[in-house]
Amino acid sequence: MTTVIKNGTVVTADLTYEADVLIENGVITEIGPNLKGDEELDATGCYVMPGGIDPHTHLEMPFMGTYSSDNFESGTRAALSGGTTMVVDFVLPGQGQGLVDAMKGWHNKSTMANCDYSFHMAVTWWGEKVFDEMPTVINDHGINTFKHFMAYKGALMVNDDELFASFNRLAELGGIAMVHAENGDVVAELTAKLLAEGNTGPEGHAYSRPSQVEGEATNRAIMIADMAGVPLYVVHTSCEEAHEAIRRAKMQGKRVWGEPLIQHLTLDESEYFNKDWDHAARRVMSPPFRNKQHQDSLWAGLQSGTLSVVATDHCAFTTEQKRYGVGDFSKIPNGTGGLEDRMPMLWTHGVATGRLTPNEFVAVTSTNIAKILNCYPKKGAVLVGADADLVVWDPEKEKTISASTQQSAIDYNVFEGHHVKGLPRFTLTRGHVAVHDGEMRTQEGHGQFVKRPGNGTVNRALSTWKELTAPRPVERTGIPATGV
Numbered sequence: 001m002t003t004v005i006k007n008g009t010v011v012t013a014d015l016t017y018e019a020d021v022l023i024e025n026g027v028i029t030e031i032g033p034n035l036k037g038d039e040e041l042d043a044t045g046c047y048v049m050p051g052g053i054d055p056h057t058h059l060e061m062p063f064m065g066t067y068s069s070d071n072f073e074s075g076t077r078a079a080l081s082g083g084t085t086m087v088v089d090f091v092l093p094g095q096g097q098g099l100v101d102a103m104k105g106w107h108n109k110s111t112m113a114n115c116d117y118s119f120h121m122a123v124t125w126w127g128e129k130v131f132d133e134m135p136t137v138i139n140d141h142g143i144n145t146f147k148h149f150m151a152y153k154g155a156l157m158v159n160d161d162e163l164f165a166s167f168n169r170l171a172e173l174g175g176i177a178m179v180h181a182e183n184g185d186v187v188a189e190l191t192a193k194l195l196a197e198g199n200t201g202p203e204g205h206a207y208s209r210p211s212q213v214e215g216e217a218t219n220r221a222i223m224i225a226d227m228a229g230v231p232l233y234v235v236h237t238s239c240e241e242a243h244e245a246i247r248r249a250k251m252q253g254k255r256v257w258g259e260p261l262i263q264h265l266t267l268d269e270s271e272y273f274n275k276d277w278d279h280a281a282r283r284v285m286s287p288p289f290r291n292k293q294h295q296d297s298l299w300a301g302l303q304s305g306t307l308s309v310v311a312t313d314h315c316a317f318t319t320e321q322k323r324y325g326v327g328d329f330s331k332i333p334n335g336t337g338g339l340e341d342r343m344p345m346l347w348t349h350g351v352a353t354g355r356l357t358p359n360e361f362v363a364v365t366s367t368n369i370a371k372i373l374n375c376y377p378k379k380g381a382v383l384v385g386a387d388a389d390l391v392v393w394d395p396e397k398e399k400t401i402s403a404s405t406q407q408s409a410i411d412y413n414v415f416e417g418h419h420v421k422g423l424p425r426f427t428l429t430r431g432h433v434a435v436h437d438g439e440m441r442t443q444e445g446h447g448q449f450v451k452r453p454g455n456g457t458v459n460r461a462l463s464t465w466k467e468l469t470a471p472r473p474v475e476r477t478g479i480p481a482t483g484v
């Protein structure tokens with residue numbers, strides 16, 4: 001059976017043109033005028049774009065004494081509803097647990113996915129077992145990205161010596177280092193002080209994680225990555241200090257990418273000062289929401305290319321789970337949702353305001369990350385041979401975001417009441433029409449794991465440069481005799 005998307009305008013990261021798109025067996029087989037297929041999808045007035053890729057999700061994540069409430073079924077259903085066709089989740093090994101063992105657990109959880117997905121590996125502890133298993137994770141299991149938490153002291157955090165050892169190993173193996181960049185030692189000190197002073201409400205979370213803790217850790221990670229010769233991806237870049245470090249590194253030729261979240265771009269710190277405890281606690285995440293100056297910096301980064309990708313860090317906890325932290329903000333599970341709303345919110349606040357072009361929208365929601373993660377052009381492209389992960393985007397379709405109509409399993413939405421204009425008319429996952437003009441037609445288990453090999457082009461360039469500039473002894477003649 002073939003499907004044809006007719007009468008639309010194809011929008012990719014670099015081109016805009018009128019064409020029909022023909023799909024067979026989940027793959028794009030032809031792009032051009034007057035195509036015919038068994039099933040026709042009318043894209044009149046719409047943009048045909050690569051489906052979104054969200055490179056930062058935590059589905060059914062064990063964290064802070066509970067599990068995030070969206071699993072791979074509800075999470076990927078939410079993703080498709082908003083035009084996202086691939087998610088990348090983080091495998092989190094327990095202390096002392098092997099990487100491959102932990103990965104098996106994630107494969108078991110993800111069999112229910114409605115769209116394609118991939119994994120990043122987290123380095124939550126350091127030892128011989130981790131060192132030894134890294135090559136198999138990259139070469140046999142297709143995971144080339146390894147995340148390091150510089151925060152969450154006493155739980156997921158790793159120290160600088162561990163970072164440097166892991167980064168060196170990744171450089172050698174052709175992997176990419178990722179960091180959650182916040183100074184965990186300082187956060188722990190500030191948290192203890194705030195609690196001792198009676199600052200126990202959700203606003204204490206924001207006070208305990210000022211932008212300096214993020215700027216310092218981002219800069220430190222960049223310098224450590226540079227010394228190791230490994231490419232670095234900084235997740236949830238939320239403030240000017242972190243962006244400034246990334247911007248400077250890029251200008252110096254370092255291979256560093258920054259990832260702002262849709263939440264940080266569109267919601268601000270005033271949320272934490274809401275008189276309603278639940279309202280504020282539902283928005284507790286790390287890093288916390290910032291002020292308008294930081295938001296402007298993030299938008300400017302997307303416009304200029306110093307920031308590369310917009311993600312969600314989707315990690316959804318119910319109100320009941322958030323209430324674990326009544327009387328002590330440090331016990332509020334950290335995380336917010338966003339999978340369903342990332343694309344419509346970014347279109348509304350980015351493209352419709354003139355901050356981003358439609359092509360830049362495609363770049364930051366899909367193509368850039370496909371290239372960074374080494375799965376382009378299978379993903380992130382409208383090209384013959386690419387997977388038919390597509391969104392037919394209707395720029396005139398509008399709605400008001402509400403938890404009562406969302407796909408996510410939780411009981412609220414941090415974007416509640418926000419009006420968006422620009423929504424999917426159709427979302428296709430490997431050719432299957434999962435969203436059909438407002439109707440959900442997802443297929444549980446349709447999603448497949450996407451392997452991403454190591455040694456992408458940036459790794460190869462870095463290792464060539466490293467080899468060229470490696471310290472070498474100077475060849476000398478006439479060396480004087482040692483003095484007595």
Ligand SMILES: NC(=O)NCCC(=O)O
Binds near residue numbers: 285313
């Ligand atoms: N971001 C957050 O608050 N929760 C999810 C875990 C993480 O990415 O730090």
Ligand SMILES: [Zn+2]
Binds near residue numbers: 180235236286287
């Ligand atoms: Zn994080």
Ligand SMILES: [Zn+2]
Binds near residue numbers: 056057058313315
């Ligand atoms: Zn995260």
